[in-house]
Amino acid sequence: MKKRIVAGMLVSLMAASMVACGGASDTASTDTTSDTAAAETTEDAGSDDAAASGDLITVGFAQVGHESDWRTASTNSVQAAFSEENGYDLQFVDCDNDSATQIEAVRQFIQDDVDYIVIDPIVSTGWDTVLTECEDAGIPVIVIDRTIDDSDKYVSWVGSEFMNEGLAAGTWLKDYAAAKGISDLNILVIEGSNGSSAQIGRTDGFKKIADAEGWTILDSQDGDFTQDGGQQVMESYCKSYEGKFNVVVCQNDNEAFGAMDAMKAAGVSYGVDKDVILISFDACKAGLEYVESGDINADFMCYPLQGEYCADIVQQLESGATVAKQTFMTEPWYVAEDILSSITYTNNAGEEVTEDLVVVTDAASQASY
């Protein structure tokens, strides 16, 4: 008897956990099955008038995961752009940073015969086979954010040009130092996760300017894009380079928050007209609030809202137009002071561009993600 009760409880527990674990990813698959079931019934009935659901454009979206606020903002923007009110039926799969799951999700989309597939590839290689399958099935693939290196069987890519973010940061520092009359720049860099495209682009872009200007980059270490990582690296920097640095570049806002705490604890002042010029990337809401208060001198945005761009591409494809293979999103550069209004630099594509600098206001920081 006792055993039976225990067994019964275990079974119910498992069932409950399955329901609980379902969450985002499973809802997608259950939705899919019900959708296909619905599609089959309509086919069987052979009804001429397209059902209400037939008017919706079905889009499958295989997202990386949910590791940061930035990612959440990206997910939300795609979900908002492909909402039912806008005439879409979105199947969303959160792949939890597992590339096998992601490829599986794409195959599921092919089976469900969606109209478009949107992928934020977890890894940049190993895509050719599955993208060929998409092509054979006649489903256009749109890639966002991260890149696919070993296949060109997608119609378009939307994302950020990290190299330009780095170049812009370097150019801003050059002009800012000139405007403030600072001639000797000794720079410490807290890098992002090693090998990520954001880390590579921002490091290379900034280094290009630094080398051209002959600045000293004292050190460049990995803060892993986390607040704790940034804090730990900065704590160490404050000891190794005590009184020798006047610029700190953090490759995302979270690292900057950690670095600020570490500098505060070590008695180093930072921000507008202080000992250390602090530069950050990402420009999330909390980051911009620090720019507004003058704790961060400049913040270079990494725009997470690819949704609108994706929807644009889908609309263009629907109307039969051709789309650009690559779309770089416009990314604003935020600063704390209005002594510079714009920067001019040669971007990664080799074009000389002049871009405006935005002085952060309360409205701007609240509007950010």
Place this chain on the structure above:
Amino acid sequence: MENFKKLTKQPLFLPIFCMILVLLINLIKSPAFFSIKIQDGVLFGRLIDILNRGSEIAILAVGQTLVVAVSAGTDISVGSVMSLSACSCCMLLAGYGNNSVNELMVPMGIGMLFGVLMGGVCGAMNGALVSKLKIQPMVATLILFTAARAIGLLLCNNQITYIRYEPYKYLGNFLPGCPIPTPVFVAALVILIVTILLKKTALGLYIQSVGINSRAARISGINSDVICFICYLVCGICAGIAGIVASSRIYSADSNNIGLNYELDAILAVALGGNSLGGGKFNLAGSIIGAYTIQAITTTLLAMGVSTDKAPVFKAIIVIIIVVVQAPAFKAYMAARKAQKAHIKEAA
């Protein structure tokens, strides 16, 4: 010579030796590593960093040592449980769905206690699975290893929850007017309480007996299951405390990153402390020294500015050397060599 031999036979000799080895590298490389001064009213120096940053691993190592001793298995869920406890604490303080607050919904103490309690609940679950249902420790704790972090993320509504409330930072940073980082006190307190528990009661002895032979222990009148359960419970509570400290450091609950890979550091600390991962006899002090050794390695690599992509390689090399030096097979080989040398000498 005799004295030296006696010294090397001490159970704590090797852990301390390894610690000194790491510090020695720094002494040769740059003596500035050891400078400590007062700056801005607080102690400032790399040794302080080691004590401060090593606190979480030390707290985890305390619980992990007991688990290893009693069940000859490891609790691999501690890192995830840290994240869960941080998330539950911040969720309660901020209120569900808010991602940044300046004022608390409930008193800070209640939030922190709740976080520690969640750690305890996780520990109790692991303990029940291992002691009552006799599931392999690694499999039993694998459940929370995967689930706890995800539950934390759900509690925080898929975002990083910030508690921008000054006193919340005290636990992970400095108390106003106190020159020593607070985590050092927390670690010391945890170590003190557990040590008293082990030394002043028979619990330590019971844990060893159960670890060596749980059936024999039961026959001699010890409730093996309860002892095992208690160890996992303590381990969970330790993970909860470590989670709150880690969260207070960054005044937020970053469910994806708090405690990431800390279970490995905790297990390594136990191994570096000269404890057998096969259970039975254990040495708490060794594990704690092991924990600070790991942090010393990290701090050393940061101080030397080892290029970030190479840092794990150096860490691995140091760990391999330390573990090899402590391996019984290596010790036996060294002893045999010595005997052989003595033999040759004698023959000559």
